[in-house]
Amino acid sequence: MNCHICNQSTESFVHEKTNITYYHCQACEYIFKSPEYYQDFEGQNERYNLHENNEEDAGYIAYFQRFLDFTLPLVGKPKNALDFGCGRTSLLATLLEKEGIDCDYYDPIYHPDTLDTDKKYDLIVSTEVFEHLHQPREVFESLLKRLNSGGYLAIQTEFHANTEELFKTWWYPQDPTHIVFFRARTFHVLCDIYGCRVVKDNGKNILVLKKS
């Protein structure tokens, strides 16, 4: 199996608890579940409905605030933004509006008809989305197309530790809708492919990049 990000050959390993095969690319450090285990839309929808994302929840607001505290100092003064894959609520968009940034939101399950095909943005944010994507490279490319020149894309997804042993004891792949796993290196490789550059990552789960 070749890597779905950089097309180099991968090494496979089996998670003994679930018997699921994963592919690990040494070149871009991407790990992906064997595609036969990718869930269909219905299965994903059921799982997402279990997520307790209450807009009034102080913990949930603080969680987004940590993302914004890292991201906003890096992205200049965006006039508008898109929250791509917002989930059920538009809380992150509301927080961005409070910062004076005009913000749209889109989610393939909960808000599927909110995208204007021609509209472009200074900032796109996408939190806890990329680990669910069957075709992350294609989505990455489509998001870059929605950015103005000099615009920023800020992604939050948990970075894996790049070893088989640690991957097998990690909580993140235990969510069956989490199918693909990144490190900062993976996004550096994507940036090289699409001619943009990584501005900064926090070494853990957030990365900001800039379109040329």
Ligand SMILES: [Zn+2]
């Ligand atoms: Zn790769």
